[in-house]
Amino acid sequence: MKLDVTTRNMNILECFSSETRVRIIELLNGQPYNIGELAEALSLSSAIITKHIQKMEEAGIISTENMVGKRGTQKRCSLNIDQLTLVLRTVPADKPADHTQYTVELPVGQYFRHEVKPTCGLASSEKRIGMMDDPRYFDDPERTQAEHLWFGSGFVEYRIPNYLVGHTEASSITISLEICSEAPHYNENWPSDITFSLNDTDVATWTCPGDFGSKHGLYTPQWWIDTQYGLQKTILITREGTFIDGIRFSNVGIQQLNIKAGQELRFRIACPESAANCGGVSLFGKGFGNYPQDIRVTIAV
Template identity: 35%
Template sequence: MNDFKQELIRYPAARITEVAKALSGDLRVRILETLGDMPMGVSQLAEALGVAQPTMTINIQILEQAGLVVSSPGANREKICYVTCKSILLELPVKTGDGLHRIEQIHMPIGMYSRSIVRPTCGMAGHDGVLIGSIDDPRAFYMPERTDASLLWFSGAGCLEYLFANPIPPGVPLDELRLTAELCSEAPSFDMNRQSDISLYMNDMPVGTWRSPGDFGDRKGKLTPDRWFSGTEYGALTEWKVTKDGGYVNGIRATGTTLGDLSLDYSEPIRVRLEVGKEAEFQGGLNLLGSGFGDHPQDIVMSFVRSIDRQ
């Protein structure tokens, strides 16, 4: 007997796309049919439906993310899968923004910048730790392979600019706009005491400046490839945010820039610039780490936090 199964699960409008995706694949519908009232292991499901086990695992994960299937450990650590309900109820959106989550996120690969101003020392490396282009050659920052970068760096003053789509429709109020990234200063090899003032701008408005305490290379980064032995190993996960009353860096108010000052437009991208300014007190460059380097499995993440009270 399936102890996990409920009679009905109600899904809010914000989860329609997620559930629809899970149900849109013929194989995933067949998985639900096969499970029925009888839990099965992943290998049993793969054999019953005649598909490779890795394919089955991926499709089970999609059903789990939608809440249609749950799993528990069985013999030999194999996942035993269960259907969660007999019926689902989808609530349709009735007003603008109902189909959005409370927090909408955009994950930007670090190599997808729209503009760069860099000088040596500078360079990029892919997720495997292999250099992209030539080290200390700013031309590498305009090579197509830059989109695969998991680490990039420049010394002194410079900047990287990114364009983020705005997923929030007109009339839907925001509480916060956040950006998080893993980064640190830049020095030849590494220097734990090299400070750098790294500033963030949104639509050319200053959000705040984080003073990086150093270029971190005293230990191996948790995600940094084994073949990487060129200095910087990890960064500090840093958060900038803009609210209705100002700009913040790691929770500390830094500027008076508000959400209203950003002039957000649904049809226009949000320009985000990471910059070590020419007038900064500490011009120690920066290292920017993506999902395959450092301590944190993420690229640059922009979060749009909607207001709870929408009356």
Template identity: 40%
Template sequence: MENIHGDKKYIKALEKNLPFFQALASETRLKIISLIQNKEMSIKELSAALNISSAVVTKHINILEEVDIVESYSQPGVRGLLKLCKIKTSEVQVILNNNYEEDTRKFTEIDIPIGAYSSFKIFPPCGLASKDKLFGVLDDPRYFASPNRMDLSIIWFTCGYIEYPIPTYDINFSNLDEIEISLEVCSEFPGYNNSFKSDIYFYLNDMLLGKWTSPGDFGDRKGVFTPSWWDLGSEYGLLKTIKINGNGVYLDGIVLSDTPLSEFFKEDIDNLTFKIECPVDTPNPGGINIFGKNFGNFDQNIKIKCLYK
């Protein structure tokens, strides 16, 4: 997939996207999509509806999952675990003009390791890990203050906040048009629970950008970059992209607020901060996992992209 706006995706007609088009080139897979459009169904239910074996249904589901059309999760059933399938993407638009919406603006990109935070207030359960091992002792927030934390690849906590300084020396504020912040995150549940919601709040310079409700803590399969030794449940998150420009704040293309970019720089442009918070007094207090390089589905740290007019 090329661009994502909420649950709508845009895909260009390029050879690299052939697996997506091949996934749809099957009468059986199109029937599966039709059956689960408005409801979740188990592998067994799909097998009965299509009159084919559960093993064949599973193969088709795996193909649809690989291109993000369908997602599945397991929950306890009468006889062991029950695998439920649902639509992941509600709309896909195919772009035949492959130069469409290409951004030619100049930009500065800043890479912030997830361990490069400047302040925090964390409550257990919580923890830290590098790509090779756990960092410190589980559920002890004191380890968050360790000076040798720059190589962290995953951070998790139940409630509290963590704040990152954004270096400003390479940013041309006089010509700044838009800031884009991307990171991989999900809820935090002991072990994992793909349907465990969590309200996650984002701030720029202590001003609220908006709230995103994570749908779950994902551990039903191995994260693409998650190391083999990791066995604590959370395997991957969702890549979220926040954009702030003259029209307001957007999360994956969905409007969060109409506060323009200029409002966030009224006080002090020499000290920019990005804060992530999971308060306890919110409708869905489900904590957070923050994934960095060498963990999850996206091999990246927190990325700050400053685009110019």
């Protein structure tokens, strides 16, 4: 996740101004904790820990869920994002464009090819699009307005604009998106093996732990009652291989994709029925989930 250092993001930046909140993040890096466990580990009262957790949950850094414990209901806390990059200097509007890279955002509903099976559906920020669990509506012209889509198995495929010129070759591709599994209604313990491909080449398979809906997504419309948000994942393909959130997932390098000027770029997100964990796919655009973005792609030369 990239974050501009501006006053509009103070709710997130302030989360790192407290030693206690940073120590909570350190603890949650290893495993989820409930409020009582955090209080014991940090030698603080549960009331103080609860206030810190509320602030970080509102900022989208931590997610919580209520679980039944030995002494009644407990609130289990876990990290909601894996990494955060602070952007201190942004490019002014009047500054010439950086010709060493370009960035585009692909709305989740602007796929050009699909093959999906229920449970499935699409929604814009205003309404559901078509009927639930009917794959035919993935061909509906209104699909381009979708800001959330989901399917139990299959794939959706997008065209990435190729603005390379002449003999220029891409040195890296970065794809950032918000994604999770797809269970009926929602199920936060619902693993799904999701495969990412470029130009028919599988670059990485990542196992999502679940389909998240125990708390409302920061940007999810209030009328929506099912899956609320996903995890932001960043896929980086370089000459050294393919990485997700900085961790190497495969040795597939960008040179194997043979991306050149004039060549079509096709990005596929799939969960095949043959997967060990066929738990489906849920995608979120800027009008749903915890991150105000679509599928963001940056190509560097």
